[in-house]
Amino acid sequence: MSAEPLQGLASVGKGQSTRGLLRVIILALIAGAAISSRLFSVIRFESIIHEFDPWFNFRATKYLVANGFYNFWDWFDDRTWHPLGRVTGGTLYPGLMVTSGVIYHALRALTIPVDIRNICVLLAPAFSGLTAWAAYLLTNEMTPSSSAGLLAALFMGIAPGYISRSVAGSYDNEAIAIFLLVFTFYLWIKALKQGSMLWGALCALFYGYMVASWGGYAFITCLLPLHAFVLICMGRYSTRLYVAYTTWYALGTLASMQIPFVGFLPVKTSEHMPALGIFGFLQLLAFLDYVRSAIPSRQFQTFLWLFAGGTFGLGLLGLVIATSAGFIAPWSGRFYSLWDTGYAKIHIPIIASVSEHQPTAWPAFFFDLNMLIWLFPVGVYLCFQQLADEHVFIVVYALFGSYFAGVMVRLMLTLTPVVCVAAAMAVSALLDTYLSAKSPKPQETQAADGSEGKKAVKSGLRSTGKPVVGVYGLWGKSMMVSALAVYLLVFVLHCTWVTSNAYSSPSVVLASRLPDGSQHIIDDYREAYQWLRQNTHEDAKIMSWWDYGYQIGGMADRPTLVDNNTWNNTHIATVGKAMSSREEVSYPIMRQHEVDYVLVVFGGLLGYSGDDINKFLWMVRIAEGIWPDEVSERAFFTPRGEYRVDGEATETMKNSLMYKMSYYNYNNLFPPGQAVDRMRGARLPEVGPNLNTLEEAFTSENWIIRIYKVKDLDNLGRDHASAAAFDRGHKKKKVTKRKGPRVLRVD
């Protein structure tokens, strides 16, 4: 290994200003890498909004841009949740839309006309650059080594755990929320270290922004008090902590209450109680601090115990009473499911039905974080070694982040920043140790030993008193460094591969490979939504399972019954009941809700797994939760407990509207008796289902989307079954012999 170039490089970065410039350039490059690695989807497909929730955010942003802020604030959306409507302005986190709106207007003011869609598509990558910068700042607070910050920025920029929610087009709250999360933490550490009101107020400001942006703000609301609490328990109460915390809490809570969706939650719900409790506790501590300086220590001891015990008991009692009396809402279902992963499955099927609320499988950690996951404990260990206030924060964050990430897949997102910070500390510690080319001189070591001798004696342990053993051999160093370099390279490769393969699909457009290797785009979703947009009345109500609500609203611009904002479980259960019941039961429900079209997703022809038959049991479960007498999950399983769609499916299954809509006319694609559902590998019965109350309106190219029109009531007052039978040419059978008493007409 040649030491000269390395030393030359090091000498370039010797001067303070050169270093600063280099740092800026490196950060800019990292931001560039972060942004460009998120552009796979735009390059592969097009500039399109992804998935489900982003479509709503996009629609809301368009509304904001078109109608102005106050109309957005008071927006009553009559095109979702028909016929209930949604007070959208008061039930969303406006931060994301307002951010895009501000950028849009700022660019327009600079006479740069940009389509609002492009702003929305590229917002997440842009903010990922900022997140990298925030991670750099946060890490710099932890360690004096400046390389740690740059490494953290790099990790943050390309870690798949974060990319999963921030590729171009993934226009979701998380797109800006992660930046705000990391930046708020940075400001908190800053405020805590300096005991500065200014930094505390800035922290509160960004906390307010975070509250405006994402429901995950509760993570900050719980983590900061926890950090404060741990510090207090460690006996590290200080006026710095007092100033930082009280400033943050008072201003931050006020800021958070300005968001209509949050409103009075910070003083009402259990999730926010720890922050309030610690706030009170800090006041008490400050008071005690003052008392201690005023009275003798002996008396103070008894005073302290009585006082602390009394207040704690009273506070706890008050909390319990307030909760049981209903002043403070108990923990919400989503929070219970954080403690008990089985809770949602039993009590709230609608939460359990979302795949991203499932517990994380362990390979996901390696998939999303790769080598960071094993560097992470090292970083935490290094924090323990120093254990200043800010290191305690990392430890606490690491503990909680890991737990939550293990419970819910999507909370991997909140774990990623701390993993990046800790791993960067570990890597930089390694590099700092092994990358310095000069060998330690024995004398120097001795001298260093001598100077530190007093300290060593203090600690009393003999082993610590031994001289520090340095790494002398260049060979060993270079081995270590090159191994790390290989790891880092593999990490970059892995991140790029994961981003390109797993996280860059818009999921609106499906890509597949033809036998010759060329790419084949399956565009059924957009085909169907475009059909709806062009062939149905502007106010035609579309009933579908809630997954597709936002997309129908965004792409087809038609009113829907339920959508991904699952605020009304009963309404969703109503749709579930309509889907899982017989036609005769479903039809009145659809009439009552003025449904014009029903949309189902069917993957049987293509072998597409995310279709409605696979989600069907959730519909049944959710409907059963509301109408246990009318819908029964058991009835959809065969006596042997199998969920089948072929000839041996249960009668309830075969008669359900969902089954009928999925397989209607499917037989005609195949030779008689050969119909096969490729998704479930089931051979379907020879005679397909019959639909009386619906008529097929549209089926997309690959049969993924099927749309049915709901028939009007029969003009002649017959029921639909007999009307359909008449149309098919079956004459009504004459009632020659009636059984039982005559039914007389009473007028």
Next chain:
Amino acid sequence: MRSLLSVLVFVLAAVVSAISTSGNRLLVILDDVAEKESYSKFLGDLESRGFQLSFENPKSESLALFRLGERSYDHILFFPTKTKGLGPNLTPNLLVDFLNAKGNILVTLSSGVAAPNSLVSLLAELDIQLPADRTGLVVDHFNYDASSAADMHDVLLLPPPTRIRPDVKDFFGAGAGQDEVLVFPRGVGASLGASELLTPILRAPRTAYSYNPKEQGEVVDDLFAAGEQLALVSAFQARNSARLTLVGSAEMLQDKCFEASEVSKADGKKVAGTFNREFAKRVSGWTFNEIGVLRVNWIEHHLEEAGATNESNPKIYRIKNDVKYTISLSEYAWNAWKPFAVPDSDALQLEFSMLSPFHRLPLTLDATHSSDTAAAYSVLFKLPDQHGIFNFKVNYKRPFLSNVEEKNTVSVRHMAHNEWPRSFVISGAWPWIAGVGVTVTGWLAFCALWMFSAPVGAKRETKKTQ
């Protein structure tokens, strides 16, 4: 310009045939053109009311109910035909399509002639059952015409029909003389199902029954129907207000039944006159949309609040707004649109509903917006305290009147952030406002006190340490 022209054409057309609200092309189906002589008065009445009659044999090749997807005729009148089927141009499916296309049908039967299969299955779809052997004969041993059916008792003499319910306008029997009778010779009685679209116009008397004349037994063992369950003339009105009337006896429309001199009651009394001609006119007039046709002229709703702009039919209201809803209705009677008057025992109601009605309010006559041809009904009410997508619904469906089902959708939004009363208006908020004021002034006062009270002792101490 184009629309103006079409309106002009429409008006001219209306003047020429100002008779039925739904056109004047009447198709008459009969076996033999010679037959129409016996119905000359009835058909003459129809012609004089402006109908263009075209006579066709059911087997005729040129007969087509639809041409290029449009109806070729507005109404069909079936006289009894001897053929068992009506051929490929009058299949039940075609007739159902005709009804669905708002065409009207008047069917007449006769006990001597088997009803065609096509009509039987059409009627079966409407929930009208005919006797199984298709030659059921209605007899009544108490109310028969002594002069023509002294033995068979199959020419019934009936009083003119009365209104079937107190809230229904009497279209068919109103104004009949005290001793006028309806002659119903050799007819077929039908049994009506429970469908709400069916209404009997003329029911058999309590003593009548239907039997098969081919069975010459002493006792009728399997009775098809008897008494008032036997509908002699019945009306069907589809959801789209297309009408079908079943007249059990074609003979009652014949010229000879229109004459009074030829009938006498069972007890030998001569009858002053028959009501048949007037009844035939009314039944055909009802079937062919000359009476009992309701029209919604316009619907208007607006915000009725002080200081609000009175925009008509806005798309969106706010909760607890005061809103006025007005609907204008006309009724067609033979040749003119008249204001529709709701019967005294009935009410025209407005529903304001989302999933289920939140309000169901009676609409009252609004004289200011009424005219000679239209009556306006209105109601003023406060919207419920519930946001959502609501419908103004008027659902007025009565026997013999065409259906009125009007739905106007509006959104009802929540209070906007600046529509609430300000805090200083609410007296309950005063303590809190005072609290804010006290805190602010107190803090300012404390700051001032802190800043302007020099810490005297501290200065000395610092000097000492220095």
